[in-house]
Amino acid sequence: xxxxxxxxxxxxxxxxxxxxxxxxxxxxxxxxxxxxxxxxxxxxxxxxxxxxxxxxxxxxxxxxxxxxxxxxxxxxxxxxxxxxxxxxxxxxxxxxxxxxxxxxxxxxxxxxxxxxxxxxxxxxxxxxxxxxxxxxxxxxxxxxxxxxxxxxxxxxxxxxxxxxxxxxxxxxxxxxxxxxxxxxxxxxxxxxxxxxxxxxxxxxxxxxxxxxxxxxxxxxxxxxxxxxxxxxxxxxxxxxxxxxxxxxxxxxxxxxxxxxxxxxxxxxxxxxx
Amino acid sequence: xxxxxxxxxxxxxxxxxxxxxxxxxxxxxxxxxxxxxxxxxxxxxxxxxxxxxxxxxxxxxxxxxxxxxxxxxxxxxxxxxxxxxxxxxxxxxxxxxxxxxxxxxxxxxxxxxxxxxxxxxxxxxxxxxxxxxxxxxxxxxxxxxxxxxxxxxxxxxxxxxxxxxxxxxxxxxxxxxxxxxxxxxxxxxxxxxxxxxxxxxxxxxxxxxxxxxxxxxxxxxxxxxxxxxxxxxxxxxxxxxxxxxxxxxxxxxxxxxxxxxxxxxxxxxxxxx
Numbered sequence: 001x002x003x004x005x006x007x008x009x010x011x012x013x014x015x016x017x018x019x020x021x022x023x024x025x026x027x028x029x030x031x032x033x034x035x036x037x038x039x040x041x042x043x044x045x046x047x048x049x050x051x052x053x054x055x056x057x058x059x060x061x062x063x064x065x066x067x068x069x070x071x072x073x074x075x076x077x078x079x080x081x082x083x084x085x086x087x088x089x090x091x092x093x094x095x096x097x098x099x100x101x102x103x104x105x106x107x108x109x110x111x112x113x114x115x116x117x118x119x120x121x122x123x124x125x126x127x128x129x130x131x132x133x134x135x136x137x138x139x140x141x142x143x144x145x146x147x148x149x150x151x152x153x154x155x156x157x158x159x160x161x162x163x164x165x166x167x168x169x170x171x172x173x174x175x176x177x178x179x180x181x182x183x184x185x186x187x188x189x190x191x192x193x194x195x196x197x198x199x200x201x202x203x204x205x206x207x208x209x210x211x212x213x214x215x216x217x218x219x220x221x222x223x224x225x226x227x228x229x230x231x232x233x234x235x236x237x238x239x240x241x242x243x244x245x246x247x248x249x250x251x252x253x254x255x256x257x258x259x260x261x262x263x264x265x266x267x268x269x270x271x272x273x
Numbered sequence: 274x275x276x277x278x279x280x281x282x283x284x285x286x287x288x289x290x291x292x293x294x295x296x297x298x299x300x301x302x303x304x305x306x307x308x309x310x311x312x313x314x315x316x317x318x319x320x321x322x323x324x325x326x327x328x329x330x331x332x333x334x335x336x337x338x339x340x341x342x343x344x345x346x347x348x349x350x351x352x353x354x355x356x357x358x359x360x361x362x363x364x365x366x367x368x369x370x371x372x373x374x375x376x377x378x379x380x381x382x383x384x385x386x387x388x389x390x391x392x393x394x395x396x397x398x399x400x401x402x403x404x405x406x407x408x409x410x411x412x413x414x415x416x417x418x419x420x421x422x423x424x425x426x427x428x429x430x431x432x433x434x435x436x437x438x439x440x441x442x443x444x445x446x447x448x449x450x451x452x453x454x455x456x457x458x459x460x461x462x463x464x465x466x467x468x469x470x471x472x473x474x475x476x477x478x479x480x481x482x483x484x485x486x487x488x489x490x491x492x493x494x495x496x497x498x499x500x501x502x503x504x505x506x507x508x509x510x511x512x513x514x515x516x517x518x519x520x521x522x523x524x525x526x527x528x529x530x531x532x533x534x535x536x537x538x539x540x541x542x543x544x545x546x
Binding site: 020023024025027156157158159161162190192193195196199200250251253254255256 | 293296297298300429430431432434435463465466468469472473523524526527528529
């Protein structure tokens with residue numbers, strides 16, 4: 001029995017989709033969620049810079065005595081997962097592999113699309129993972145630089161969002177894909193918009209539920225679960241404005257979020273030093 | 274080819290969950306959605322009164338030249354479906370049968386729970402439908418009078434909602450059900466709350482997707498579909514405050530809802546006269 005919390009981080013509120021599935025699967029565990037709003041979005045930044053941010057946050061979460069870290073951000077996973085696993089002492093779980101696997105299982109036409117940030121697309125990781133599982137798949141990545149800023153804006157459900165989704169979907173429809181990986185943890189927050197644009201015949205693949213399963217299995221195999229009879233608690237940290245985080249978390253994931261703590265970038269840098 | 278729109282109605286915004294699935298399945302069809310906010314909630318009212326409301330709205334939608342009507346409200350379906358089918362000339366589709374079927378298919382323990390409004394529980398329709406499919410199922414209905422008002426309130430994701438869901442879930446957990454019918458179209462609007470309260474091992478059954486499939490098949494069999502190459506439009510009507518409807522629709526279903534029309538109760542009554 002291990003009472004330490006699980007650490008989860010993202011550039012913003014996107015990782016809450018992963019946290020939600022973790023709470024459904026492991027209601028008895030405690031969680032610390034960190035949103036790096038001060039430096040959002042990660043997508044357009046050089047991968048080396050995102051890697052440095054991820055190292056800082058991983059180190060900071062270790063100082064909070066977590067027992068496992070979930071990188072609930074596809075850009076950070078693409079940029080930094082191997083490095084985090086080498087440098088941190090606790091297990092680190094990312095979000096790309098489960099989606100690649102689910103997409104290869106789901107496709108019938110063997111044409112798979114990817115919608116993701118520029119950083120994730122540039123890393124080429126999804127293509128590698130998909131082709132490692134099925135070298136015969138035709139893979140179509142599309143970078144969606146406008147989506148994370150729109151989803152984190154004051155008007156996430158407006159016409160600008162719908163227009164952007166339609167535009168990014170266009171090349172995938174033209175390519176005749178039957179499966180699309182939503183390769184950013186922010187995207188499931190506007191899942192209904194994607195569903196309406198792609199229609200019933202395209203399978204949309206998300207990582208959150210698969211990632212939660214991976215976390216749960218890892219805890220069990222390592223024997224570091226918490227008492228299954230207890231009720232877990234979760235707390236939130238942001239490098240940006242706590243009140244904005246609180247509002248957005250509530251809106252998107254229907255969490256009655258209480259207080260949100262503030263972490264400074266100096267604290268993160270100090271942890272990684 | 275039939276260019277007429279499809280009519281969809283509910284006491285409030287709950288039926289938007291059904292409309293969303295219809296848009297995913299039939300993006301080329303036009304829709305008219307009517308929310309009867311002036312008389313919400315339907316759940317605590319006598320079934321005879323709800324039946325009268327449903328007749329009025331069905332007749333009004335016929336005056337709008339719809340080609341099919343979806344009763345996207347479990348209370349109204351329980352109270353009025355046979356009557357509407359007898360009195361109206363267009364096909365009428367309700368929301369209970371698909372859920373009962375899905376629940377019987379999903380359960381392994383053959384213990385099924387129902388969360389629904391007082392009216393739906395009192396009608397006994399779900400129990401009849403479930404037992405018609407499997408007379409050996411142990412069926413546990415729970416009336417949830419607080420939920421629709423909370424979901425339509427200013428604070429749908431607050432602690433009061435979570436507390437209410439926990440309280441209504443308690444007898445179902447005690448009965449050891451492995452499948453729960455969310456028997457009100459409002460409830461999927463707070464699906465994450467239900468998921469966290471029931472956890473991964475309980476299957477939650479919703480009607481929206483099954484209902485959309487039923488609508489699509491009915492149009493096809495009757496040969497009254499619209500041109501599949503076109504893009505459909507949808508419009509909204511409310512007997513209550515159009516602005517409130519607009520805000521709630523946007524929040525819950527991520528529709529960039531434009532103008533909402535107002536319909537008076539006198540107009541509804543006149544249509545049924």
